[in-house]
Amino acid sequence: MSDIGGPYVGRALLRREDRRLLTGRGQFIADxxxxxxxxxxxxxxxxxxxxxxxxxxxxxxxxxxxxxALNGADLLQMLPPVPEGQISLPRKWTTVIQHKFLNPSQPLLAHDKVRHVGEAIAIVAAETREQAEDAAELVAWDLEELPPVLDPEAALRPDSPIVHDRFDTNLIGDFRVTRGDPDGAMARAPHRLKRRFYHHRYAAVPMECRGVVSAYDARTDSATIWSSTQVVHWVRREAAALLGLPEARVRCIALDVGGGFGGKGHVYPEDLLVTFLAHRLGRPVRWIEDRREHLMSATHSRDQWHDVEVGFDDDGHIRAIRDDYLVDCGAWNPIGSGVAYNTAVHLTGPYKIENLAASGRIAVTTKTPNAPYRGAGRPEAAFAMERTIDLVA
Incomplete structure (x- = not known):
């Protein structure tokens, strides 16, 4: 039999990076x-x-x-607004999902309101980290406290405080996925069961927190960004737009990223702030996140409530399933609708279920923003579906 695998397929390969990392010769942003x-x-x-x-x-x-040292009002005078960054709905889904979506555009520094604990309101650059920390403690802020919005269901009530005033609502996403005749099949099913499931919010804790170093070369009018990121090409694209440079003149390098799990999977304000300061000052600029900052300001994930109804017969055959679920996306929605859409289209998983009705809503609250972690909406769908299968069994 011919060897169709060649030197790689089906063979155990030695990892090339292990010796360097295990002998302490790796390089991370703080290095x-x-x-x-x-x-x-x-x-x-x-x-x-x-x-x-x-x-x-x-x-x-x-x-x-x-x-x-700059605040949000200063940046408004220096930079154009950051464009809205919703990831478009994949073309293959447009035939099965009926949707509407609003996307609040997150500023690099808050200038009108703060919408979660840990949102940045000012930035200080100094010769040493210690000097920058000392100066940051001298910043005086005057904030008019507003009622927090902490529960996604309460956020959708008419009397709830509005997180983003421009929308006059906290409902920023609403869509449906329908297959077959779920209402008719549910009505005809010999047995029906309803349950509520909650997939809790959590925060990724990589060994290396976020970090960015940026340098601008005036001679070549080019920028280099070193970032502990999972998305170097996105960072390059957004930084080029911010600086008004072609992407060919912006380079983004990820060194030995010390864990990400999705928490480093999009472009953060800090990526662009550091790059902007390096360009403006003509000096390299570095920001290293500490653990407290990470837990407050790096994105969280999951946080979905599922109200599931299933119709089935005596032998356990599922005739129809209905899932009305609510996503708490926190104060901002940096990856657009991707998580909620993934939940909708992956709900039935490996099961052949002919009749499906899934409706998803996305609510903004005054919590840390919610973004994709590993699975990106699929684990939430699998959790609700597998718990339902267990109960039917």
């Missing part, structure tokens, strides 16, 4: 040191929901070693 590098610290909101009256940087700007 990268460039000449004349500035260090960034972000000032973050202690409140979940508040209107920004003032962010006073006068004392911070006068502190030793400070190169620049």
């Amino acid at each position: 990268l040191v460039l000449p004349r590098m500035l260090h960034v610290v972000l000032v973050r909101s202690p409140l979940a929901h508040a209107r920004i009256r003032d962010v006073d940087l006068s004392r911070a700007r006068a502190a030793p070693g400070v190169a620049i």
Whole structure:
């Protein structure tokens, strides 16, 4: 029999990176040191929901070693608004999903309201990390506290505070997936069962938190970004747009990323803020996230409520299934509708179920933003479906 596998398929291959990592010769973002590098610290909101009256940087700007300190109002004068970044619905899904979607555009620094604890309201760059931290403590903020929105179901009530005033609603996504005749099949089923399932919110905890180093070369009018990211091409695209450069003049490099799990799977404001400061100041700039920042400001995931009804006969054959589910996306929705859509179209998993009605809603709340982790909406669907199968059995 001929060997169709060649030198790779079906063969055990030695990993090429192990020796370097196991002998301590890996390189992570915090290991990268460039000449004349500035260090960034972000000032973050202690409140979940508040209107920004003032962010006073006068004392911070006068502190030793400070190169620049900016708030959201300053950035509005320097940069165009960040474009809305909804990932479009895959073409193959458009025939099965009826949808409407609103996408709030997250600013690089909050300037009108803060919408979750840990949202950045100011940025300080200084000669050392210690000087930047000392200066950040001198920033004086005046925040008018507003009622927080912590429950997605309460967020959809008419009397709920509105998270994003421009929409006059906290419902930013609403869609349906229908197959067969779910209502008729459910009515004819000998047995019916209803249950509510909750897939809880959680936070990824990689060994290496997020981090960004950026340098601008005025001679070639080009930028280089080193980021602990899973999406180097997205970072390059957004940074090029921000700087007004062609993508060919922006390079994004991921070193030895110390874990991601989806939490580093999109472009964060910090990626662009550091790149902007490096371009403006003409010096390399570095930001390294600490663990407290990570748990407050890096995206969380899951957080779905599922109300499932299933119709089945005496032998356990499922005649119809209905799932009305609600996604708490937090204050922002950085990956658009991808998670909720994945849940809808993967609900039935490996099972042959001819009659399906799935309806999904996405609510904004004043929590840390929600984004895809491993599975990206599929584990939530599998959890609801497998619990249902167990109950039918």
